[in-house]
Amino acid sequence: MFDAPSDAPVRPRGSQGAVRTAPGGEFDRDTAVRRRADGAWEADLSPGWAIGKALNGGYLLAVVGRALRGALPHPDPFTITAHYLTATTAGSALVRTSPARVGRTVSTASAGLYQTDEHGEEVERIRALATYGDLDALPAEVRTGAEPPAMPPRERCFSATDHPGGATAVPEMAHRLDLRLDPDTIGWALGAPSMRGEMRAWLGLADGREPDPLALLMAVDALPPTAFDLGLTGWVPTVELTVHVRARPAPGPLRVSIVTRNLAGGYLEEDTEVWDTADRLVAQSRQLART
Amino acid sequence: MFDAPSDAPVRPRGSQGAVRTAPGGEFDRDTAVRRRADGAWEADLSPGWAIGKALNGGYLLAVVGRALRGALPHPDPFTITAHYLTATTAGSALVRTSPARVGRTVSTASAGLYQTDEHGEEVERIRALATYGDLDALPAEVRTGAEPPAMPPRERCFSATDHPGGATAVPEMAHRLDLRLDPDTIGWALGAPSMRGEMRAWLGLADGREPDPLALLMAVDALPPTAFDLGLTGWVPTVELTVHVRARPAPGPLRVSIVTRNLAGGYLEEDTEVWDTADRLVAQSRQLART
Numbered sequence: 396m397f398d399a400p401s402d403a404p405v406r407p408r409g410s411q412g413a414v415r416t417a418p419g420g421e422f423d424r425d426t427a428v429r430r431r432a433d434g435a436w437e438a439d440l441s442p443g444w445a446i447g448k449a450l451n452g453g454y455l456l457a458v459v460g461r462a463l464r465g466a467l468p469h470p471d472p473f474t475i476t477a478h479y480l481t482a483t484t485a486g487s488a489l490v491r492t493s494p495a496r497v498g499r500t501v502s503t504a505s506a507g508l509y510q511t512d513e514h515g516e517e518v519e520r521i522r523a524l525a526t527y528g529d530l531d532a533l534p535a536e537v538r539t540g541a542e543p544p545a546m547p548p549r550e551r552c553f554s555a556t557d558h559p560g561g562a563t564a565v566p567e568m569a570h571r572l573d574l575r576l577d578p579d580t581i582g583w584a585l586g587a588p589s590m591r592g593e594m595r596a597w598l599g600l601a602d603g604r605e606p607d608p609l610a611l612l613m614a615v616d617a618l619p620p621t622a623f624d625l626g627l628t629g630w631v632p633t634v635e636l637t638v639h640v641r642a643r644p645a646p647g648p649l650r651v652s653i654v655t656r657n658l659a660g661g662y663l664e665e666d667t668e669v670w671d672t673a674d675r676l677v678a679q680s681r682q683l684a685r686t
Numbered sequence: 687m688f689d690a691p692s693d694a695p696v697r698p699r700g701s702q703g704a705v706r707t708a709p710g711g712e713f714d715r716d717t718a719v720r721r722r723a724d725g726a727w728e729a730d731l732s733p734g735w736a737i738g739k740a741l742n743g744g745y746l747l748a749v750v751g752r753a754l755r756g757a758l759p760h761p762d763p764f765t766i767t768a769h770y771l772t773a774t775t776a777g778s779a780l781v782r783t784s785p786a787r788v789g790r791t792v793s794t795a796s797a798g799l800y801q802t803d804e805h806g807e808e809v810e811r812i813r814a815l816a817t818y819g820d821l822d823a824l825p826a827e828v829r830t831g832a833e834p835p836a837m838p839p840r841e842r843c844f845s846a847t848d849h850p851g852g853a854t855a856v857p858e859m860a861h862r863l864d865l866r867l868d869p870d871t872i873g874w875a876l877g878a879p880s881m882r883g884e885m886r887a888w889l890g891l892a893d894g895r896e897p898d899p900l901a902l903l904m905a906v907d908a909l910p911p912t913a914f915d916l917g918l919t920g921w922v923p924t925v926e927l928t929v930h931v932r933a934r935p936a937p938g939p940l941r942v943s944i945v946t947r948n949l950a951g952g953y954l955e956e957d958t959e960v961w962d963t964a965d966r967l968v969a970q971s972r973q974l975a976r977t
Binding site: 473474476478480481495496501503505507519522523524525526530533534535536537538539540541591592625634635637639641642656657658659660661662664675676679681683 | 764765767769771772786787792794796798810813814815816817821824825826827828829830831832882883916925926928930932933947948949950951952953955966967970972974
């Protein structure tokens with residue numbers, strides 16, 4: 396059975412029933428999973444979400460998140476953690492899920508994403524743990540002291556694909572996104588990092604597909620690493636990424652703000668907030684990465 | 687075999703070899719685990735770490751963390767996530783671990799904590815996922831913008847056990863700790879919460895046992911909930927708790943600072959920092975809790 400296929404409208408699952416994803420977009424096609432007879436989930440991981448050779452951790456989290464969505468009675472990832480074991484490459488992958496508890500309001504399960512390596516052996520790429528619920532079933536009460544990030548309007552930000560080196564100079568994943576970087580956090584691209592460890596951007600999907608909870612799992616990991624703004628270069632592999640989805644995002648571009656406060660011992664944390672067009676804090680995430 | 691038993695000195699594991707825990711303390715005794723023939727770990731959960739009827743989530747994370755420490759070749763939890771499924775009670779428990787990958791510098795495993803319920807059936811209380819490494823093997827480089835929390839000196843803070851209602855008016859766990867709450871964050875105890883969602887304290891173990899990485903897993907969850915400072919009362923059950931241990935703490939009292947920015951839809955996050963006497967940020971954690 397298909398969960399969120401790319402060629403058919405998505406059925407509302409588990410609640411009030413707004414259609415959860417606009418079908419047919421690149422994100423839905425590239426994160427689609429198929430349930431096998433044994434309950435495992437097959438995925439065809441797309442090279443379109445690569446950063447260099449490896450696939451983006453947020454994209455992969457969305458694939459795992461979609462398999463968990465199919466394996467659990469609740470539709471939305473309230474909190475999901477992934478540990479990245481080995482670099483995942485484009486091509487076929489298998490997600491195995493292992494439910495821990497299914498409750499009335501939330502349910503919890505582990506998952507592992509596996510690929511077959513060059514020696515024909517199955518290798519685990521990612522292990523995840525998540526609790527799902529129904530965002531539409533939550534009370535509307537909001538009592539927050541959090542403020543949206545101060546950012547210039549979208550039209551005054553820099554498109555990630557407006558690179559002087561042309562389209563081939565940006566990661567393949569950038570072409571899936573409508574990413575507009577805050578001028579205050581792109582000094583690194585001109586050899587003048589701010590050294591504040593910040594990264595901010597307006598973010599949407601390039602094909603106009605509106606954000607939803609699964610897309611938020613990708614959004615928290617879609618910006619350039621804050622390490623660049625701290626004067627570091629090169630790959631910053633994610634060891635662990637935890638995302639809390641706090642509300643279903645309203646349509647329109649997201650504002651993503653990332654801050655790193657503690658670079659020490661060769662590791663750093665990236666704290667990410669995602670705000671929607673209704674000025675709601677729709678997701679919070681933290682990742683531990685190696686420099 | 688015993689891992690960190692309470693009746694024998696703890697062997698240095700995996701690195702430079704300073705003794706990692708002072709043996710014989712309440713924390714080491716109450717978090718001790720015994721490996722069974724089948725590789726599962728037995729624990730005797732102590733009522734001494736109860737908050738009301740349930741055992742504290744940080745204490746339980748330390749028990750799970752000790753089992754994982756025994757199951758993996760690396761000694762220190764770099765990042766560990768627990769999802770709390772059902773309330774854990776004092777008495778015997780079993781921790782089953784499932785390694786995902788054992789690498790040169792880090793290793794990753796899942797774990798489940800189980801108890802036998804009143805019907806004699808095994809029920810999973812906690813599912814966890816962690817990556818372990820060796821803090822002593824990390825480079826000394828620190829490039830952080832993080833500052834220790836502004837707090838009055840310990841002697842000007844309020845001991846959690848100095849309650850007008852006497853010893854029985856405070857949670858049992860408070861007697862295991864030397865907890866000195868910042869006067870700025872205890873207005874709630876006098877019916878005047880600051881509504882800032884903050885909680886700060888100096889924290890040590892009551893018996894003088896010095897902090898180590900496993901004790902940090904308890905420390906991040908040892909203060910009263912920030913929800914009290916937001917004017918809420920009653921239990922705030924943790925759905926998920928993730929802890930990053932960033933450095934081995936120096937001896938002496940820890941400074942623990944917790945902030946909640948987003949209370950919405952019946953959930954809130956608690957962001958915790960733990961600082962040691964050397965002014966190093968030794969742990970960061972975030973939990974998702976239900977109000």
